[in-house]
Every structure is written in C-alpha cells, then in structure tokens.
Amino acid sequence: xxxxxxxxxxxxYLLLSTFMFCIGVMGVLLRRNAIIILMCIELMLNAVNLLLxxxxxxxxxxxxxxFVFFIMVVAAAEVAVGLALLVSIYRNVASTDIDxxxxxxx
Amino acid sequence: xxxxxxxxxxxIQFLVGFGFVATTMVATHYLGPKRKTADKLASFECGIDSxxxxxxxxxxxxxxxxxxxxxxxxxxxxxxxxxxxxxxxGSTGFIEMLLFIGTLxxxxxxxxxxxxxxxx
Amino acid sequence: xxxxxxxxxxxxxxxxxxxxxxxxYLIPILVLGLAVIFSLNLQTWNNPQTHFNGMLSDSxxxxxxxxxxxxxxxxxxxxxxxxxxxxxxxxxxxxxxxxLMFTLCGALMMFSFxxxxxxxxxIETLSISLYVMAGSRRFEVKSNEAGFKYFLMGSFASAxxxxxxxxxxxxxxxxxxxxxxxxxxxxxxxxxxxFIVGMLLMIFAMLFKVSAAPFHFWAPDVYExxxxxxxxxxxxxxxxxxxxxxxxxxxTCFVFAxxxxxxxxxxxxxxxxLVGNLVALVQDNFKRLLAYSGISHAGYMxxxxxxxxxxxxxxxxxxxxxxxxxxxxxxxxxxxxxxxTGTESISGFNGLAKKNPLLAxxxxxxxxxxxxxxxxxxxxxxxxxxxxxxxxxxxxMVFVAIISSIIGVFYYMKVIVAMYSKPANEFEIKPTFAYxxxxxxxxxxxxxxxxxxxxxxxxx
Numbered sequence: 001x002x003x004x005x006x007x008x009x010x011x012x013y014l015l016l017s018t019f020m021f022c023i024g025v026m027g028v029l030l031r032r033n034a035i036i037i038l039m040c041i042e043l044m045l046n047a048v049n050l051l052l053x054x055x056x057x058x059x060x061x062x063x064x065x066x067f068v069f070f071i072m073v074v075a076a077a078e079v080a081v082g083l084a085l086l087v088s089i090y091r092n093v094a095s096t097d098i099d100x101x102x103x104x105x106x
Numbered sequence: 107x108x109x110x111x112x113x114x115x116x117x118i119q120f121l122v123g124f125g126f127v128a129t130t131m132v133a134t135h136y137l138g139p140k141r142k143t144a145d146k147l148a149s150f151e152c153g154i155d156s157x158x159x160x161x162x163x164x165x166x167x168x169x170x171x172x173x174x175x176x177x178x179x180x181x182x183x184x185x186x187x188x189x190x191x192x193x194x195x196g197s198t199g200f201i202e203m204l205l206f207i208g209t210l211x212x213x214x215x216x217x218x219x220x221x222x223x224x225x226x
Numbered sequence: 227x228x229x230x231x232x233x234x235x236x237x238x239x240x241x242x243x244x245x246x247x248x249x250x251y252l253i254p255i256l257v258l259g260l261a262v263i264f265s266l267n268l269q270t271w272n273n274p275q276t277h278f279n280g281m282l283s284d285s286x287x288x289x290x291x292x293x294x295x296x297x298x299x300x301x302x303x304x305x306x307x308x309x310x311x312x313x314x315x316x317x318x319x320x321x322x323x324x325x326l327m328f329t330l331c332g333a334l335m336m337f338s339f340x341x342x343x344x345x346x347x348x349i350e351t352l353s354i355s356l357y358v359m360a361g362s363r364r365f366e367v368k369s370n371e372a373g374f375k376y377f378l379m380g381s382f383a384s385a386x387x388x389x390x391x392x393x394x395x396x397x398x399x400x401x402x403x404x405x406x407x408x409x410x411x412x413x414x415x416x417x418x419x420x421f422i423v424g425m426l427l428m429i430f431a432m433l434f435k436v437s438a439a440p441f442h443f444w445a446p447d448v449y450e451x452x453x454x455x456x457x458x459x460x461x462x463x464x465x466x467x468x469x470x471x472x473x474x475x476x477x478t479c480f481v482f483a484x485x486x487x488x489x490x491x492x493x494x495x496x497x498x499x500l501v502g503n504l505v506a507l508v509q510d511n512f513k514r515l516l517a518y519s520g521i522s523h524a525g526y527m528x529x530x531x532x533x534x535x536x537x538x539x540x541x542x543x544x545x546x547x548x549x550x551x552x553x554x555x556x557x558x559x560x561x562x563x564x565x566x567t568g569t570e571s572i573s574g575f576n577g578l579a580k581k582n583p584l585l586a587x588x589x590x591x592x593x594x595x596x597x598x599x600x601x602x603x604x605x606x607x608x609x610x611x612x613x614x615x616x617x618x619x620x621x622x623m624v625f626v627a628i629i630s631s632i633i634g635v636f637y638y639m640k641v642i643v644a645m646y647s648k649p650a651n652e653f654e655i656k657p658t659f660a661y662x663x664x665x666x667x668x669x670x671x672x673x674x675x676x677x678x679x680x681x682x683x684x685x686x
Binding site (some may be wrong): 067 | 342347358364371374377382388389395
C-alpha cells in the first residue's frame, strides 16, 4: 500500500484542503464562540498538513512531512496558550462569547 | 487496483453503521411502552435527584493536567523519525535526542516545582 | 547561530532559577548573559556561515539585526526590575524572564532563517511567547482581552502563512529560500499560478505581522491592553523582527516576483501611512497613540522595502535603530508617568515640564525623533528612505509619505503641548535610577546617530 496516498489525484488533495481551509476561515470570521474559533484555526492548520503530506508524497520528498511535525507541535502549543487565555477570560467575565471582547475600540 | 471496487467495502460499512443506529432508534421508538411521568423524564444520576446545571465550570485541575498532557504528548512525534533511523544516526543522534529530552525534562521539573500537578 | 543557542540557554536558565529558588539573582544574571551574548554576536561579523544543513545562515544582515534585538531586550530587562514590583509579579518573575528570552530566540531565528521551517518556527516562538506576555496580567480583563485578541489574530495570520508555504512547496518542491529563489530565476517569465497565490498569501500574513493596513486593526487594542513593558517590547523588537523577516523573504525568495506583488505592497504602504497618522490624531490614550505611531512607522519601513534597490538593508537598519531607541525612551518615560498618575491617557502628562523639566525635555526629544525632526536619528532614517525612494522613481509614494509625516507631527506635538502648557496635576513624578539610565542612553544614541548617520549607512 505504498501508493495509497497517490491513488487519489493530486488536484483533489489541493481542492479538499482548500475547502477545509476556507471552512476554517469562515468559521473564524462568522462564529462567535471562542472555542469554536479555536477549533476552526486547528482546521485551517490541518488543511495545510494534508496539503503538505500529499505534495510531499507526490514529490518523493520527505521534507514536507517533517514540516508537518513542526506544525503539529506548534499547533499544540498554540492551543495550550489559547485555552489558557480563554480560561483566564472565563474566570473574569464568565463567558466565552467573543463579543464581550470589545472593551477597547478605536 | 480498481478504485470503485475498493470503496464498496467502505460503503457497506457506512450502510451497516448508519443502518444499525437508525433501525435501533426507530425500533425502540415503536416497541417500547410510553408512560411518561415527571420522575422518568428527569435526568438519571445514580438514583439520586440531580442538582443544578450540567454546564458548571469544572475544576481547573482537569484543564491544567489535560493541557500539560497535550504538550508532552505531542513531543513524542519527534521520536518516531529518530527511532526509525536509530542505527544510521548513531551516537550523534542519540546525544541530540538526549539534549531534546533534557530540555523537556527541565520544563517538566519546572511544572512540578510550580505545583501544577498537585491535585489538592 | 551561537547567539541563538546561548539565548535559548538563558531561557532555560530562567526555568532552572525557578526550580532552584534563584529568583533574586535572575535579572542581573540575564542582563550579564545578554551583554556577553551581545559581544559574542559581533564575532559573526563578516563571517557568513550556514548551520544545521542550511536551516540558518549568519550574514552581516542577521548579525546587525541580532545585535539590535539583543540591545532592545537588554533595555527591557533593565526596565523590568522596577516594573514587576507587586507580590504577584515577584512570584512569576522567572516565568516572565524565561518567556522574554524565548521571545528573543524567535526574533533571532527570524533574522537568520534560510528555510521556511525556521521562518515559521521563529514567528511562532516569538508570537506564542507574546500571547502569554500580553495576557500576563491575569486578573485584568483588558490584559486578558489583549492576549486573546492577539492570539486569535496571530494564529489566523500564521495559518495563512502556512498555506502559502505549502503552496510554494508544492510548486517548487523545496523549503529552502535559495531553492525557491532559484526556481523563480528559472521560471521568471512563466510562473505557476499556484506559486503566485502562495506568495501572495505569505505576503498578506507578513503584512499582518508587521501590522500594516488593512491588517493593522489588532495592533492598537493589543498595545493598549498589554502591560506597558510588553507594549514597549511589541512596538520595538517584534515590529523590527517582523520587518527583517519580511525583507529577507522578499529579497531572497520572491525577488523576481515583486512585479506581481508590487501593487499589493504599494497600496498597503500608502494605506498604512495614511491610516496610522490620521487615526493617531484622535487618540487620547498614550499607548494607543504610540500604537498608531508604530503603524505609521511600519508604513515608512514598507516604503523602504518596496522602493529601494540594493541599499534597503542599511536603510531599514538605520530606521529600525532610530525608531527603537526613540520608542524605548518614550516608553520608559511613559511607564514612569503611568505608575505615578495611575492613568494611561495623555492628560497624565499635563504640566510635566513644571514638575520634572528634565523628564519633559527627554520625552520631547523622543517625540521629535519619532516625528522625524533633526537632529535626531528618526529624521535621518526618514530622510535616507525618502531620498533613495525619490531617486528610484517612487515620487508619488514619497509625496504620500511626506504628507503623512507632516500630519504625524501634530499628534506628537499634542503630547508636548500637554507637558508644557497645561496646568500640572498633583502627582510627584520621578523615574528610578535604572529608568534614568535607560532614557539617557537611548537619547544619546538617538542624537549621535542623528549627527553621524554615516556610521550605519555604510555598515551593511
């Protein structure tokens, strides 16, 4: 099963990850719940991971997969920091709706 | 290898999975007797009356432990490539990995010193 | 590379200091360590090398900017001794210091990356540390809000950067900046559309990181909510690191594609200049004022990047140094005033000239340097960029830049007017010894650089 990644044409991966990325972008822009926004950012990063792995497999170049490792680690660190910030907000204002984040304007 | 034939198995699995859930849900809906009382509609909690809302803020300890687990768990992926190439990388690779783990250990010692893993 | 490793060791030392209860000695040791690293960093001058299989490469560009970054962090550390004085702060001082060191590591990676992986890791190391620092006043909702906003915006932009990197990798098959540059050289006349999309996504993400319009809206909120010392760090180190990385990216990978991206950069540059300066006019909060001032300075630096050929790195460096020392001096004074008066609005500066004429004069000098008035470094940085851009045929952009810097003088004057002509409030304002030293050193550098700009223009 070496070529199981390549049994799907390259462009389909590009399309799929672009769609996933766009869903993530729309989620970040439209949803109001901070946790769902965090999930959407993760979705965007995972779309990139999928794209990198498929490119890497097609080019026979392992660099892309190593890059995916870095993205995964950084994503974990980001989520940890993001959730921690969210918890400290929740403790102060008891809500995870980002509309409350409007104390500063202009 | 024929792609469309390969996917038939997955299709059947989907069908069986969804089919089972749908059939059992519909069947229980029609088969079971319906006698609704206030007690029966209340959410069940080990025979004790349920109190308050389920969406209470939970203890911060769970959160901290979970986050720390995620952090250290993810670092394991750097060990897979090293493990696969263990012989080729030789002693240099081993020393580099020791440095990496050592750095993580400093972080871990820091967490323990800070008391993030104390449950009380 | 050694600079980076030693800095990371200092960060780990911060953690060890917490483990072994050495918190009291932490700041002096870190200051000493940074000073040693600063002198070691000079050894890489004129000694270009690549490290880690082409992941990082030292050059005079990276050495100069690393030196500047180390200097800024040194100043921030000296300021932090008198900034973190509450008991809660003292409990967390080693966390703060370790995170600051890792921030510096991220910046150093951004100066010397020669592989996209290092660019990404550098940006993320810098940003993630700053998300934490921006939200580090845990019980203040404003600080929480700043941290979380910065986090959302920053990781959103990082995702775009990654998608761009992935597309560029798909077309070129490499992450190395030289490899991508070679690909561009060979296919300059017929570029893959995917490559152009990837390049534009990366440019957008970088514009976001340097807080250029129309991606600037996060900056004022984050600057206002973050603790003042961290705001000082963000408006100097982070902005300069982002610009150095942006310039490195454009000058190595995308040098032949600039024709395609030029319109994007030009529009963004003009918008940044105008938005930054115009919105700053109506600000009342001093930190927000400096945030918009930082946005407008991003506009001038963008002008340097798009218009200058060949001499951009020295222009960028000169401008960065001038901007950094003036901002640091302004923030050092502002932190003193905030602490004494308890307010961050410009009215806190009312009548400062009567109570502490020396401090008022220092802030005036910092403001004049930021506004670009001779004989300070800010003037020469701007003059250098404008004259070179004019010579290279960017007259329209220079016109926009000059107009906006004239607008800019007004809001800097607002602070000066408040200090000299408004009636004084009753607060006693006197900076501590460390702050006096920092203010003096920064202003002396600013004046020396304004009088002898040749020191740096011929450097790179």
